Amino acid sequence: MSALAKDESRLLYTGMDWDFPLIQRIYGALEEIALGEMKLDPMPNQIEVITSEQMLDAYASTGMPLFYNHWSFGKHFARNEAMYRKGFQGLAYEIVINSNPCIVYIMEENTVTMQTLVMAHAGFGHNHFFKHNHVFKLWTDADGILDYLAFAKSYIAQCEERYGQAEVERLLDAAHALQSHGVHRSPRKRAPNLRTEEKRERERREHGEKLFNDLWRTVPGGGRRKGQNRSDEERRRALLGLPEENILYFLEKTAPRLLPWQREVLRIVRNIAQYFYPQRQTQVMNEGCATFTHHRIMTRLHEQGRINDGAYMEFLHSHTNVITQPSFDDPRYNGINPYALGFAMMQDIERITLDPTEEDRFWFPEIAGNRDPYETLKDVWANFRDESFLSQYLSPNIMRRFGLFLVNDDEAEEYMKVSAIHDERGYRNLRRAISRQYDLSRRDPDIHIVDVDLVGERRLELQHRVHDGVQMHEGDLGEVLQRLADLWGYEVLLKVVDAETEDVIDTHEVEPNLPFGVSA
Amino acid sequence: MHIIDRRLNPGGKSLSNRQRFIRRARAAVRNAVREASRGRGIKDMDSGGEITIPSGGVHEPTLRRSGEGGVRDYVLPGNKKYVEGDLIARPEGGAGSSGGGLDGGGEDEFRFALSDEEFLDLFLEDLELPDLAKRQIAVMGMPEWRRAGFRAYGSPANISIPRTLKNSLARRIALRRPGPADIAALQADLDALERDGASEDEIKQARLELERQTKRAVTIPYIDPLDVRYRRYESQPKPIAQAVMFCLMDVSGSMDEHMKDLAKRFYSLLYLFLKRRYEAVEIVFIRHTHLAQEVDEQTFFYSRETGGTVVSTALEEMIRIVRSRYPVNAWNIYAAQSSDGDNATSDNPRTLSLLTDTILPMVQYYAYLEVGPDHPIAPMPGLDRPSNLWRAYELIQGPKTPMSMRKVNHRRDIYPVFRELFQRQGAEAA
Numbered sequence: 001m002s003a004l005a006k007d008e009s010r011l012l013y014t015g016m017d018w019d020f021p022l023i024q025r026i027y028g029a030l031e032e033i034a035l036g037e038m039k040l041d042p043m044p045n046q047i048e049v050i051t052s053e054q055m056l057d058a059y060a061s062t063g064m065p066l067f068y069n070h071w072s073f074g075k076h077f078a079r080n081e082a083m084y085r086k087g088f089q090g091l092a093y094e095i096v097i098n099s100n101p102c103i104v105y106i107m108e109e110n111t112v113t114m115q116t117l118v119m120a121h122a123g124f125g126h127n128h129f130f131k132h133n134h135v136f137k138l139w140t141d142a143d144g145i146l147d148y149l150a151f152a153k154s155y156i157a158q159c160e161e162r163y164g165q166a167e168v169e170r171l172l173d174a175a176h177a178l179q180s181h182g183v184h185r186s187p188r189k190r191a192p193n194l195r196t197e198e199k200r201e202r203e204r205r206e207h208g209e210k211l212f213n214d215l216w217r218t219v220p221g222g223g224r225r226k227g228q229n230r231s232d233e234e235r236r237r238a239l240l241g242l243p244e245e246n247i248l249y250f251l252e253k254t255a256p257r258l259l260p261w262q263r264e265v266l267r268i269v270r271n272i273a274q275y276f277y278p279q280r281q282t283q284v285m286n287e288g289c290a291t292f293t294h295h296r297i298m299t300r301l302h303e304q305g306r307i308n309d310g311a312y313m314e315f316l317h318s319h320t321n322v323i324t325q326p327s328f329d330d331p332r333y334n335g336i337n338p339y340a341l342g343f344a345m346m347q348d349i350e351r352i353t354l355d356p357t358e359e360d361r362f363w364f365p366e367i368a369g370n371r372d373p374y375e376t377l378k379d380v381w382a383n384f385r386d387e388s389f390l391s392q393y394l395s396p397n398i399m400r401r402f403g404l405f406l407v408n409d410d411e412a413e414e415y416m417k418v419s420a421i422h423d424e425r426g427y428r429n430l431r432r433a434i435s436r437q438y439d440l441s442r443r444d445p446d447i448h449i450v451d452v453d454l455v456g457e458r459r460l461e462l463q464h465r466v467h468d469g470v471q472m473h474e475g476d477l478g479e480v481l482q483r484l485a486d487l488w489g490y491e492v493l494l495k496v497v498d499a500e501t502e503d504v505i506d507t508h509e510v511e512p513n514l515p516f517g518v519s520a
Numbered sequence: 521m522h523i524i525d526r527r528l529n530p531g532g533k534s535l536s537n538r539q540r541f542i543r544r545a546r547a548a549v550r551n552a553v554r555e556a557s558r559g560r561g562i563k564d565m566d567s568g569g570e571i572t573i574p575s576g577g578v579h580e581p582t583l584r585r586s587g588e589g590g591v592r593d594y595v596l597p598g599n600k601k602y603v604e605g606d607l608i609a610r611p612e613g614g615a616g617s618s619g620g621g622l623d624g625g626g627e628d629e630f631r632f633a634l635s636d637e638e639f640l641d642l643f644l645e646d647l648e649l650p651d652l653a654k655r656q657i658a659v660m661g662m663p664e665w666r667r668a669g670f671r672a673y674g675s676p677a678n679i680s681i682p683r684t685l686k687n688s689l690a691r692r693i694a695l696r697r698p699g700p701a702d703i704a705a706l707q708a709d710l711d712a713l714e715r716d717g718a719s720e721d722e723i724k725q726a727r728l729e730l731e732r733q734t735k736r737a738v739t740i741p742y743i744d745p746l747d748v749r750y751r752r753y754e755s756q757p758k759p760i761a762q763a764v765m766f767c768l769m770d771v772s773g774s775m776d777e778h779m780k781d782l783a784k785r786f787y788s789l790l791y792l793f794l795k796r797r798y799e800a801v802e803i804v805f806i807r808h809t810h811l812a813q814e815v816d817e818q819t820f821f822y823s824r825e826t827g828g829t830v831v832s833t834a835l836e837e838m839i840r841i842v843r844s845r846y847p848v849n850a851w852n853i854y855a856a857q858s859s860d861g862d863n864a865t866s867d868n869p870r871t872l873s874l875l876t877d878t879i880l881p882m883v884q885y886y887a888y889l890e891v892g893p894d895h896p897i898a899p900m901p902g903l904d905r906p907s908n909l910w911r912a913y914e915l916i917q918g919p920k921t922p923m924s925m926r927k928v929n930h931r932r933d934i935y936p937v938f939r940e941l942f943q944r945q946g947a948e949a950a
Contacts, residue, residue: 020523027521048524057533074541075578077534078632082570085633101522108527123521169540177581327598336597403599407608409592415607421599434595445583469590476581483581 010305018112023047026116027123033300034124034293038374042127043142044101047119049108055095056081058105063095065103066149068156068268070172096122098130098279100142113311117318120297125290132382133285135278145275152268159261171262171516174483175248175269180444182248182270183277236454243448243463246270247484250449256458257489257517266487281385281440288342289381292350295319295343325402336434341402348395349377359396391435396427406433411469445472446499458490465499471506481510489515541578542638545630548573553634553642557788558781561817568636572629640792665753674750687747697740698733706730762800763852763884765790766841768834770859771807771825779891780821783858786889786934790856804841808834810864814841829862831909835874848882855879858889861907868912876916880923888913888925889934 012026027047034040050058060077061067097103104122106115130136141148160168175182237243244250248270252263279286298319302312325340326332349367352360353376356368367376384392399422406420406429420426420433436442451461464472477494485492489512496506542549552571602608634642670683691697698706710726767787769775787803794801805820806812809827812834838855846853863871880886890910906914913925928934 020525023523024521031521044521046522046524048526050526050529054526054529054533060534060537069536069540071537071540071544071578072580074534074537074539075580075630077538078541079630082632105526165540169544173580178583180582180584325597327600328596329598333598336595402597404595404597405599405602407594407596409594409610411589411591416610418602418604418606418608419593421602421604423604426604430595433593436593437595443585445585447583466590468592470592471586471589473584473586476584479579479581480583 011308012116012301012306013112013311014308016111016113018115022112023115023119026112027119029301029306030116030120030124030297033297034120034128037300038293038296039378040124040128040293041131042102042124043131045104045119045123045127046101047104047106047123050105051108052084055105055107056084058095063097064149065097065146066153068153068172069160070176071169072176094118094122096126097145098126098136098140098142099145102127102130102142111314113307113314114318116301116307116311117294117298117315121290121294124297125293126286128293128378129282129286129289129381132378133278133282133385134383135281135385139278140275148271152272155268156265159265163261168265170514171265172269174487174516175266177480177483178247178251178487179269179273181447182246182266182273184246184249184274185441233451237451240452240454242452243450245446245448247447247449247462248273251484251487254452254454255488255517256454257515258487259517262516277440278385281387284338284342284345284386284438285381285384285389286342287338288346289377291319291323291339291343292346292377327403341398344398344401345389345393345395346377348398349373349380349393352395357397363395364393386438387435387440390438391431394431394434396422399427399430404430404434406430442467447494450495460484460488460490460492462492462494464494464496466496466505467499469498471496477508478510481508482513485510485512486515488512489517542634545573545578546642548578549634550642550645553639556639557643558784568634568639570631570633572631574629578630643788665755667751668754669752670749671752672749674752678750678753680749680751683749684743684747687749688743691744691747692740692742695740698737703730703734703737706733762802762850763794763854764802764804764846765794766838766853766855767803767805767820768838768855768857769805769807769820770809770829770831770862771820771823772809772829772862773824773826774829774860774862775891776893778893779858779860782891782928782931782934783889784821785931786858786887786928787856789934790854790887794854802846804838806834806837806841808837812837828864829859830867831857831859831863832867832870832874835871835879839874839878842882853883854885854887855883856887856889858891859909860892861890861909863909863912865908868908871909872912872916875913875923880916880921884922886923888923890925890927892927892929 012029013022027045034042056077058065059080060073067073094107095105097105102123104119104127106118110118130140130142136142156168156172240250240254248266251258252266252270255263258266298307298312298315301307302309307315323337323340323343325337326334350373352364352368353370353373356364361368370376380389380393402422404422405418406426407416408419409416420429422430446465446467448463448465449460450463453459481492481494491512492510494508494510495504496508497504549571552573556569556571670680706726706729710723710730713723713726765787769780769783791801791803803817805815805817807815807820807825808829808831809825810830810833811827814837815823834857842848842853875886888909890907910925910927913923917923917925926933926936
């Protein structure tokens with residue numbers, strides 16, 4: 001009896017209802033575990049309570065609290081709303097924004113247990129990941145994103161006022177179509193821009209004139225000749241930074257007919273695409289990290305007697321919902337669930353550090369039994385992305401648990417073939433294949449701008465390197481190329497090249513229909 | 521950590537995007553609304569609902585890998601029986617459905633819900649109504665705002681200065697606030713005392729009194745927030761009467777689907793107009809061949825009858841119903857008849873006499889709509905003879921008759937019938 005009374009006094013809450021002081025208290029308890037025990041290091045949190053309608057609003061603009069206006073967001077809103085109203089789709093419990101302070105939306109309808117779960121998941125899990133993962137560090141600026149979005153919104157609104165909504169909408173349509181190819185995939189050396197190039201050329205010439213000495217001509221030696229003989233074509237390509245895979249970037253910098261405001265709009269679309277690029281690269285890890293964190297924090301709260309059994313059961317109910325992985329033959333199957341895979345792998349890493357089997361010692365000699373799960377995980381969270389994470393840490397144990405198998409589907413064959421399963425022979429193949437599946441540069445078509453003739457016809461030439469014979473979606477391709485030609489202002493040529501044989505399979509030529517940048 | 525309560529922030533952030541989307545998909549949405557309105561009851565014409573549009577116009581193309589062809593690897597979970605080297609038949613309708621395989625391919629249709637206003641707006645647009653008429657229908661009956669006393673809070677624009685000053689005056693009197701004149705008098709008293717060389721005591725007292733009153737003039741403000749009063753308004757519904765609308769239609773075999781659809785649109789529009797004007801609108805459907813009967817909406821539009829055409833039976837039925845259920849002094853009666861113009865020649869005199877003697881005196885408005893085929897076969901000049909019923913009705917047309925008649929072959933012809941109705945009522949109001 002007395003033990004029960006003591007327990008009661010430690011409980012953070014009972015029942016379902018919450019209020020603001022309670023949220024504050026719960027947050028304190030979460031922080032104790034997350035910072036004290038797990039030694040996480042998140043950005044400061046800002047928790048915002050919103051209604052379901054506001055959640056729908058936030059959905060429509062890719063979760064961001066403010067975004068420029070475009071019909072496509074209205075379309076997403078209309079679809080989500082219809083699905084939600086009919087009960088086909090629940091709302092996410094939370095949205096978290098990678099900004100500093102990190103904004104976590106929680107919905108007013110949620111029970112107090114759900115609020116606790118959400119704060120642990122987003123406010124500590126995602127938040128820590130955003131702050132420390134290297135792709136986020138490299139590509140996103142958490143301090144500046146909200147200001148930038150505010151700027152983008154007002155800039156585009158101004159453009160609409162000045163140049164008309166229809167024209168801005170058409171430009172955004174075109175830019176959105178190329179958004180998937182508007183990101184830098186690797187950090188680049190600063191793009192050689194034409195003006196600095198010219199300056200450098202002039203300085204080099206002046207330097208040469210200063211040092212001119214006719215005697216040098218008599219010195220034998222042909223080494224220098226080679227550099228000067230670079231063909232015009234190569235030189236031009238080097239000047240323009242070709243080949244270039246970031247199409248929007250190239251258009252912004254080089255398209256001959258675009259007006260300054262149009263370049264700025266392309267830049268906005270491209271910057272926002274770049275901001276979201278890390279999230280696409282780290283889905284499994286990000287969700288794995290957040291799910292692991294909330295699971296650990298909730299379990300610790302229960303162990304400490306700060307939430308009661310009922311609340312813990314409620315938590316487990318939604319937790320297991322989230323990490324369900326239906327089999328491939330299940331009607332609910334919709335790809336590999338990043339929550340399930342991520343959570344399983346994080347837990348597995350913890351197990352390997354604490355209680356490794358012989359197999360683990362063989363596969364993961366560097367971490368097996370190091371008895372420091374949190375530091376190991378934090379190191380993983382900081383230094384990998386999905387592709388490298390899977391190829392490094394997907395253990396045979398997990399492959400067996402998920403029953404993973406690899407199916408090879410060759411168009412030329414009558415049947416698909418199971419080429420690896422979760423057994424001794426298949427582990428490495430499986431791991432390589434699943435890691436490739438999460439490699440964005442393999443998932444998006446491999447397209448480069450390879451040449452442009454700025455003096456003559458001004459034709460823009462692109463190359464699509466086809467891997468494994470998988471071509472692009474025909475209907476979409478035509479539409480996107482048309483928009484690209486309108487942006488470029490002149491003819492666009494796309495060569496489809498087989499990556500292995502270098503044979504040209506197909507070419508598409510598109511003339512601009514209604515080029516941008518020509519004042520009517 | 522901060523907690524911010526955003527719940528009170530204005531919602532509807534996506535509204536402008538939504539409008540842009542609907543404008544973008546306007547043509548498709550309008551078609552969808554046309555389809556939807558065909559399947560709806562007349563009374564439901566101004567409520568929103570779910571519609572489905574083809575995704576073509578609102579498709580967002582991207583550079584993406586095609587869903588089929590080539591050599592692909594899928595990693596799938598949940599293996600139960602396969603071992604390495606097994607061959608599997610390709611599933612129907614595109615393969616694998618793994619992360620790389622199926623990326624949002626099945627987007628042939630786009631389904632979403634329109635609000636009441638949006639639906640009505642598009643429905644009216646489809647009828648090609650002029651803007652003025654649209655406004656007259658689409659604007660909800662504004663409640664009338666009337667002055668209703670005062671209250672202690674409100675917006676600055678509504679401050680009632682007279683009432684505020686009145687309160688202020690009452691308060692100042694009650695608290696005996698000294699005015700500038702009182703202060704001046706005290707000052708004069710003090711000056712006089714000083715000048716006259718009164719006793720120290722008296723001067724001191726007068727000075728103290730002056731100080732006290734000056735202070736009170738400051739502490740008791742001229743206008744206190746307590747005094748401020750705002751004008752209060754109350755919304756009052758305008759007095760609204762009730763109306764009944766009779767739909768008469770010839771359902772003999774010569775009326776085809778197109779004609780019935782036109783008629784339905786006409787009735788819908790009339791209903792919408794009436795609904796804006798009257799609080800309660802009832803609809804009575806009367807169909808006739810050589811016999812007339814009152815039916816429900818479904819039967820009215822969708823069931824077929826065979827028989828000759830005798831219009832007077834419908835008029836008689838209408839008169840019977842009016843007499844039994846809708847006393848003329850309590851109801852505004854509207855009637856709309858649609859027909860392809862056939863009538864038994866022998867019936868014309870009876871029809872006319874019923875109309876002129878009984879019906880026209882009791883109705884607000886009687887509309888006759890002669891519906892024709894969508895693409896009438898170009899008749900030989902001179903052969904374009906007006907129909908039997910048309911010629912008969914023309915006899916009773918006059919400037920004072922509350923009746924209009926139109927020939928309608930296309931949706932866009934429907935509106936002019938209403939223009940007449942508007943003009944008449946506008947003239948009345950003027």
